[in-house]
Amino acid sequence: MGFLNDIEPLKQTALTELNAAPDLAALEQTKGSWIGPNGKFTTLMKQLGTLSKEEKPAAGKLINAAKIELEAALTSRREELELKAALPKEPTDFTLPGRRRALGKLHPLTQVTDDIVRAFRKIGFAVADGPEIEDEYHCFDALNTPADHPARDSQDTFYLAKTGNPQAAPPISQLLRTHTSSVQIRVMEKQAPPVRIIVPGRVYRRDNADATHNPTFHQIEGLYVDKNVTVGDLKGTVEFVFRELMGDDVKIRFRPHYFSYTEPSYEIDFTNALVKKMGKDWLEIAGCGMVHPQVFETVGYDPEVWTGWAFGFGIERIAMLRYGINDIRLFYENDVRFLKQF
Ligand code: DAH
Numbered sequence: 001m002g003f004l005n006d007i008e009p010l011k012q013t014a015l016t017e018l019n020a021a022p023d024l025a026a027l028e029q030t031k032g033s034w035i036g037p038n039g040k041f042t043t044l045m046k047q048l049g050t051l052s053k054e055e056k057p058a059a060g061k062l063i064n065a066a067k068i069e070l071e072a073a074l075t076s077r078r079e080e081l082e083l084k085a086a087l088p089k090e091p092t093d094f095t096l097p098g099r100r101r102a103l104g105k106l107h108p109l110t111q112v113t114d115d116i117v118r119a120f121r122k123i124g125f126a127v128a129d130g131p132e133i134e135d136e137y138h139c140f141d142a143l144n145t146p147a148d149h150p151a152r153d154s155q156d157t158f159y160l161a162k163t164g165n166p167q168a169a170p171p172i173s174q175l176l177r178t179h180t181s182s183v184q185i186r187v188m189e190k191q192a193p194p195v196r197i198i199v200p201g202r203v204y205r206r207d208n209a210d211a212t213h214n215p216t217f218h219q220i221e222g223l224y225v226d227k228n229v230t231v232g233d234l235k236g237t238v239e240f241v242f243r244e245l246m247g248d249d250v251k252i253r254f255r256p257h258y259f260s261y262t263e264p265s266y267e268i269d270f271t272n273a274l275v276k277k278m279g280k281d282w283l284e285i286a287g288c289g290m291v292h293p294q295v296f297e298t299v300g301y302d303p304e305v306w307t308g309w310a311f312g313f314g315i316e317r318i319a320m321l322r323y324g325i326n327d328i329r330l331f332y333e334n335d336v337r338f339l340k341q342f
Contacts (some may be wrong), residue, residue, distance in 0.1 A: 011066040018073050024081045108342040112319040113200045119244035120198045128197040130183035136173040138182040143261040144294045156206040176204035180221035188299035193306050195225040211327045218315035225308035234309040262289025286313040
């Protein structure tokens, strides 16, 4: 019977052609010419209908088996060709040196912050955090700095548009925090004394960029509240941390100053061999003082029972001192030639 005898040789030719297809495009074309809608095999299958009842089952079985075989051959050839297409055209030279992926690094300011945090952790301080978009109350009023206080002038900042329904509640004045001191209030509002925290974070001020100022910079705040806390504790703590950071030849001195949330208040000056080399005797590095009783009243701590001190350092200042950098703007330009050095 002609029809049945045609199947096997047709299949063999198809298999040979599929396996010989040199690339994926050729393979698709070969596939079409055999089992596509007008393919030779498809045509053969269509002829099944013309066979007699007796012939049909055997022929159908044979054709189906052949078709399955063709499809398997197609898939395996396709996989082969896909693999071939994915492989490099040139043989790989395994003796060539490898390409090392460049590792990223922490920004120098992050490194310095981490070191400061590590030093404070050694003596039992925990890290606290607060929002950069702060309200006027936490940034100023609760720190004993009311709206008409002259100290606000030096800490001008961006104020955000007031939101909310003024009929329902007086609008809250929001701003970009000018210092991390606001977090002192947030922490004391939430927890009872004693308190021993540091707060690294970003702050904003209306400062023009020059070699030592930038409208955005970073601070570390510290707050220590307990019974019978003294300025001596404060000085000892600051000295310890700076020696950890900058070496044993560090000297610090306290100079009387004014902050509305501390009384007495001081500025901390710092010196070491590097400062001397820069032709200076001392560099101002931080503000600090004993927490003002009014601040304790505001957060609900009894000032007759609790005492405390607080400080705020500029992280950029410390980083500049540590690495001998004379322009603060280098920290923000993200020039890899600068960043690579740390
Ligand atoms: N907030 C001050 C500033 O940004 C620094 C400061 C001074 C923080 C005295 C304090 C402090 O906690 O007690 O200049």
